[in-house]
Amino acid sequence: MDFWPVVILLGGIVSMDTTAGPQVMVSEPLVSCTLLGVVFGMPETGVLLGILFQLLWLGYMPLGAVRFTDHDMAAFVATASLLAAVRVFGMDARMARAAVLPAMLFGILVGAVGLRLTDYLRQWNGNLSDRVMEEFESGGVTNIGRWHLLGMGMMFLKGAGMTILFVPAGVVTCGLVRFLPFGVQQALMGGSLVILGAVSASALHFYWQNGKRRYLLLGALGGVAWFFMALIHGS
Amino acid sequence: MVFHGPDTRKLSWWTLVRVYLRSFFSQGSFSVTYRQNIGFAFCLEPAGQDIWRDMDERRKFYLRHLEYYNGNPFMVTLVLGAVARMEERLRDGDGISETDINRFKTAVGQAVGSVGDRLFWRTLRPFSLVLGLIAAYQLGVWGALVFLMAFNIPVFWLKWYWLVRGYTLGPRVVIEIKNPRIDPATRFMETAGTVLLALLSVGLLAAPGYRLSLVTAGAAALFLLGFILPRRRIPPSVVLIVSAVLAVFIGWIIT
Numbered sequence: 001m002d003f004w005p006v007v008i009l010l011g012g013i014v015s016m017d018t019t020a021g022p023q024v025m026v027s028e029p030l031v032s033c034t035l036l037g038v039v040f041g042m043p044e045t046g047v048l049l050g051i052l053f054q055l056l057w058l059g060y061m062p063l064g065a066v067r068f069t070d071h072d073m074a075a076f077v078a079t080a081s082l083l084a085a086v087r088v089f090g091m092d093a094r095m096a097r098a099a100v101l102p103a104m105l106f107g108i109l110v111g112a113v114g115l116r117l118t119d120y121l122r123q124w125n126g127n128l129s130d131r132v133m134e135e136f137e138s139g140g141v142t143n144i145g146r147w148h149l150l151g152m153g154m155m156f157l158k159g160a161g162m163t164i165l166f167v168p169a170g171v172v173t174c175g176l177v178r179f180l181p182f183g184v185q186q187a188l189m190g191g192s193l194v195i196l197g198a199v200s201a202s203a204l205h206f207y208w209q210n211g212k213r214r215y216l217l218l219g220a221l222g223g224v225a226w227f228f229m230a231l232i233h234g235s
Numbered sequence: 236m237v238f239h240g241p242d243t244r245k246l247s248w249w250t251l252v253r254v255y256l257r258s259f260f261s262q263g264s265f266s267v268t269y270r271q272n273i274g275f276a277f278c279l280e281p282a283g284q285d286i287w288r289d290m291d292e293r294r295k296f297y298l299r300h301l302e303y304y305n306g307n308p309f310m311v312t313l314v315l316g317a318v319a320r321m322e323e324r325l326r327d328g329d330g331i332s333e334t335d336i337n338r339f340k341t342a343v344g345q346a347v348g349s350v351g352d353r354l355f356w357r358t359l360r361p362f363s364l365v366l367g368l369i370a371a372y373q374l375g376v377w378g379a380l381v382f383l384m385a386f387n388i389p390v391f392w393l394k395w396y397w398l399v400r401g402y403t404l405g406p407r408v409v410i411e412i413k414n415p416r417i418d419p420a421t422r423f424m425e426t427a428g429t430v431l432l433a434l435l436s437v438g439l440l441a442a443p444g445y446r447l448s449l450v451t452a453g454a455a456a457l458f459l460l461g462f463i464l465p466r467r468r469i470p471p472s473v474v475l476i477v478s479a480v481l482a483v484f485i486g487w488i489i490t
Binding site: 019020021022023024025026028030031034035037038043044046047050051054055056058059060061063069101104105108111112119122123124125126128129132133136137139140141144145147148149150151152155183184186187188189190191192193194195196197198199200201202203204205206207208210212215216217218219220222223224226227230 | 259260261262263264265266267268269272273274276277280290293294297298301308309352356357360361363364365367368371372375376378379382383386387390425426428429430431432433434435436437438439440441450453454455456457458459460461462465466471472474475476478479482483484485486487488489490
């Protein structure tokens with residue numbers, strides 16, 4: 001349980017970095033999941049999950065005014081849940097792979113909750129602005145940095161709170177895989193491999209929408225050539 | 236050290252550094268109603284405190300910048316620099332009114348939002364991520380560092396460059412928004428990002444054992460599904476749930 005303080009701190013930072021600041025992209029799944037992997041002593045698993053979630057949400061952009069699924073927190077909580085489950089229940093590599101899909105689906109739920117919480121905090125920040133303006137209009141000069149820090153702090157607390165609330169639930173969800181029949185565990189393991197197809201499509205769809213179709217085909221041809229070269233080299 | 240010009244008192248480098256550091260938190264208290272109003276006032280505060288020594292004038296300064304403001308967070312320094320210059324000219328009675336500053340912020344904020352969102356969110360971020368993903372695929376944990384460097388080095392440099400340019404140009408900063416170097420850079424990153432991501436995707440799909448297997452076939456099937464469903468305007472979450480269910484089914488067949 002020694003990992004909890006670090007994971008909660010990271011959860012707060014991920015939530016803050018998504019939009020509030022400093023937006024140095026430590027909140028992106030590729031970075032946050034890798035960091036979690038290092039924290040839990042399973043860097044390869046962290047990187048793999050980071051690649052998976054990053055591909056899935058490559059086209060998602062936390063543009064200021066846009067309402068977006070909280071994909072950064074979703075990836076963070078899902079990865080933290082899986083890695084913590086491996087530590088807490090002593091799950092082996094086969095079991096951990098079987099838990100990938102349940103963790104991903106749990107992440108979708110977390111992302112939806114994160115969206116609602118962000119909406120609420122943005123409304124709350126509006127009230128904060130009203131109060132600051134009232135203070136200035138009534139002839140006073142208030143410390144604007146304090147109010148701004150309050151807004152950022154709430155975003156940090158949102159992430160930390162979501163981590164405290166959802167990671168234990170995610171650990172239990174991932175841990176339930178142990179009680180599934182062997183055949184279902186095998187199916188989940190196979191599913192965690194083929195899901196790469198769906199997440200790759202999600203990432204490529206972003207560029208497809210931007211009209212870069214010719215270049216996608218060019219890259220795909222390059223990939224196929226790479227594949228056959230590896231095949232020949234391997235044999 | 237100070238910037239030289241016709242005005243009587245100029246902002247010091249230290250003040251600009253403080254504005255620069257604060258600009259990383261311009262969206263800290265983002266609200267639905269006023270967007271980045273408190274954030275903008277917070278970022279510009281060090282300049283405002285230098286420019287306006289009289290408390291009543293300083294209060295008016297805060298109120299001016301607590302108006303609605305929305306723009307791209309990475310290009311905010313361009314607006315901050317220009318507005319700092321305009322505040323100086325307002326203090327010096329150099330043909331700038333409070334209305335000019337408010338109008339300028341609204342107009343330039345929108346332009347900067349449009350250019351910045353394309354440059355940073357739609358181009359640099361995905362491009363850096365693709366580089367990071369390829370690096371992660373090949374080098375493991377170092378992929379995260381490659382991504383962070385590919386994204387942040389240009390961002391840190393451009394933010395400072397735009398702050399200084401904004402402060403130097405003042406309201407003529409529009410020249411910088413129409414910088415002819417932005418479009419070629421954007422096109423290059425979009426093209427390179429597309430090619431590299433397609434390459435990586437094929438590599439990932441074919442990865443298990445580097446052999447044509449049922450896993451590759453299953454992944455390819457899900458790839459097609461993941462491509463077709465979003466084109467039918469089905470929400471990404473639903474696409475993922477459907478894909479996950481099908482992935483278990485395919486996993487059951489192949490094992």
